[in-house]
Amino acid sequence: MALNLTTKLPLRVVFSQSARLLPSRCVRPASAQRTAPTRQFWSRPSPAQQQIQPEHLVHDASNEGQLDGKPSKHVAVSIDGDPRVFDTVFLRDSCTCAQCVDTSSKQKLFQTSDIPQDLEGICRTVVDKEKGWMVELQWQSDVAGFGPEHRTRHSIDWLRRAMNTELELRGGVRQDERVLWDKEKITSNNKWLDYKDYMAQDEVLCDALSHLHKYGLLFLKNVPESEESVVDIASRIGTLKDTFYGRTWDVKSKPNAENIAYTPHFLGLHMDLLYTSNPPHLQLLHSLRARAPRGESFFSDSFHAAHQLHTQSAFHFRTLCTFPVTYHYHHPTHHYHYTRPTIELFPYPKYSEPTNLAIRHVNWSPPFQGPFEARIGGENQTNIRNYLAAAHAYDKLLNAEENLYEYRLEEGECVIFDNRRVLHARRAFDAQKGERFLKGAYVDDDVFFSKLRVLNERYNGSWLADGVVRQAIK
Incomplete structure (x- = not known):
């Protein structure tokens, strides 16, 4: 009463x-x-x-x-x-x-x-x-x-x-649980989870998504040999992202490939679908066949490299925050086109001093770059030259041996990574000596953070949005 x-x-x-x-x-x-x-x-x-x-x-x-x-x-x-x-x-x-x-x-x-x-x-x-x-x-x-x-x-x-x-x-001070990593740190802190535990226990799922938010990289083992397994894994988080590639898609070598990922050639560090307005947040790759020699996957923390770049050259860092880079996918039946800077920061209120660089996204996908459309140069314009110098410096950091985590996915293993942060790549492989087949899927950022907040509120008594922690209230 x-x-x-x-x-x-x-x-x-x-x-x-x-x-x-x-x-x-x-x-x-x-x-x-x-x-x-x-x-x-x-x-x-x-x-x-x-x-x-x-x-x-x-x-x-x-x-x-x-x-x-x-x-x-x-x-x-x-x-x-x-x-x-x-x-x-x-x-x-x-x-x-x-x-x-x-x-x-x-x-x-x-x-x-x-x-x-x-x-x-x-x-x-x-x-x-x-x-x-x-x-x-x-x-x-x-x-x-x-x-x-x-x-x-x-x-x-x-x-x-x-x-x-x-x-x-x-x-304007943001709570940021993300852990920047190089090869040594991710090797010691990386997380492997059993498929059955991930699928059956919400506490394990909460731990998995929290780790993904912090590090951007997670592996599952003992995944059933089924093309639907990646759907089951992604559906534990929420609705899959449906793209023109389909709800799921096959990564395997084939003739006349419409994507370089569908060839046996070396594929450098990149992110997927930067030519769309909202690229997927998570990418999942389940290894169904790993019988071709080589084809190792490797990953790099683009946020860590961006912090290193800022330390080395604030000018290069600002250039990557401002220079517009165009990405496209231009085919007879699909034409996607989007322009964005390499590094996107969270906005800050006037007069506030950020305690960190507050990186929101990194956009790096050289295979899918289109021609530059702005600041393309002139007699007294140096923008494109400045970008070239900054891109050289950043690419060197991204591909530095001490920053790369390399692993060859075996059959029955699945990797999940943050597509807006962790760059992925693949060594060349010999398609004539065996089959290499991965099943892929995407999950959007809204879906991921919704599930993470629900689980954090349930098990940790708080949830995060816009860089601010909110305590759970009855």
């Missing part, structure tokens, strides 16, 4: 944004001899306190919008001892009651634009037996169709998270 405990709360619990910060004890008439206790409102009241009858606070121009006071456009809630101001538009828009959010689909039943611009609210605190202390608001000039009985409630834990999230987003 909700209890109105306004008499036992500090004056600073809820107040108008225009009000100055006041002492933490309630103002009472001179005739009142008792002093309000200093208990913070998120502590659960004792049974004796729950029996106290509500008494009105004294109101004047300094504390309009106070508990049981006049309506206000802003309220402040004491969070960890400090008043935090919230606009009532935000509190109203975030209402999750059954009138505002459909209980099954969890989708809003009103629009933000439905909220009147003169919205004001009267606030009080209540106690919920499951969520603890909550703020409850009664609205003046509510959304059309909502009656005077409508109330909005927010837990203190939820308000704390909302405030912390805003402060971290505004500050």
